Amino acid sequence: MTTTSKIVLGVLGAAAAGVAIGLLVAPEKGKDLRNKIADNAKNWADELGSWLNDRKSDATMAAKKMASKAEDLVDEAGQEYNRAKRSMS
Structure with a gap:
């Protein structure tokens, strides 16, 4: 877990x-x-889920x-190899 993730989760936990x-x-x-707590918990869970989905999309x-x-690097390396091979022939 990165430092940024730890900070975000800490802030979210403190706010909750x-x-x-x-x-x-x-x-x-x-x-x-109880109803108000349940509603707020659901809202926080939805927001956290949305944030996590965004991070998952970013990572993907x-x-x-x-x-x-x-x-691209593999293709370039192959081309360089073929050029070197041709120049040695």
């Missing part, structure tokens, strides 16, 4: 804890409070670019 504490100390009926795109560049 802050929201939960704020909701727990707010003067509301138990049922209303980076992997595809790297694979394409690797193929």
